Amino acid sequence: MEEGKRAVGRLCSICSQRRPALKRPKTLEQICRECFYAVFEEEIHRVIMENHLFKAGERIAVAASGGKDSTVLAYVLSELNRRHDYGLDLFLLSVDEGITGYRDDSLETVKRNEIQYGLPLKVVSYKDLYGWTMDEIVKVIGLKNNCTFCGVFRRQALDRGAALLKVDKLVTGHNADDMAETVLLNILRGDIARLSRCTFIMTGEDGPIPRCKPFKYTYEKEIYAYFKKLDYFSTECIYSPNAYRGFAREFIKDLERIRPQAILDIIRSGEDFRISSSTRMPDQGTCERCGYISSQKLCKACVLLEGLNRGLPKLGISRTREAINGSERLHKTGRLPKAEAERPILQSKPCGNLEF
């Protein structure tokens, strides 16, 4: 009896046939590789089906950075598409931010993934869209606020690339850890508008290109990518010293070490927040200059770009009175105060000059 119990203890707790290869962080079960692949992929399939993420015949772009999450996403989605006959046309979409020694290398990975998974790849670049690479932006703005430029520009670049590919939806590799981190950051910033939508699995359904996050509940992609020997790029961005986000990430990792379920609990807490009906939410419109969605006259990318092009790179990010006045005026009226408006434009490319 005692012997039998020990033998069972050494077998996979799902199939009871093979030796366990890992302890699942999510459930703490000891399972074998084959059962891990099956439950990992099946959970993503269930999330896709329960949330009605796709319809047969849709064209879907996977936002592919070459990193672990988007590589696993491209791989798993193409497997599930075949296995369950979703009927999707899948594409890879990459944004080249122009970061030498980082994005050029990760794009090489995506180019290999294009061949490995048989998915057509489209690359859009900041240089073509905005006239600036991140290397050039960092030279004028330094390392402190560059992530603001990169985040704002990437968001639009993905939408513009998706429009060029004529896809119906864009999927990103944001995972449970990313989402828990964003919930926490929005609480810390008191950003009610973002908090209310940051846990949605699908956003922008009323905009040009809905986005979804099939990995919303997934946090074992490291193990999956490692076991499957997927070809991904694992270096951190050379310009990302975002200390605040870094602390939030470490805090969540510490919580996960003590109680793995904490990640899913933070996401559920975010989902359960209700916005008081008396809270005024921003009205959505379109940017006067480039036509992108915006709650102000000019979208954030156009304000940042105007600052770069006029040699006022802190416009829209700095908290100095001058920069706040300038960016508020630009956001609200589409015009700069006289002194700044008279500065010569250094580069005249409007934001996102690709068809949208």
Ligand SMILES: Nc1ncnc2c1ncn2[C@@H]1O[C@H](COP(=O)(O)OP(=O)(O)OP(=O)(O)O)[C@@H](O)[C@H]1O
């Ligand atoms: N340059 C890019 N091109 C295309 N998609 C991107 C790019 N950067 C980020 N994304 C998308 O946004 C998601 C989250 O971005 P994040 O910065 O966490 O990516 P990462 O850590 O570089 O890579 P990954 O999330 O793939 O491991 C990615 O999973 C990917 O879908």
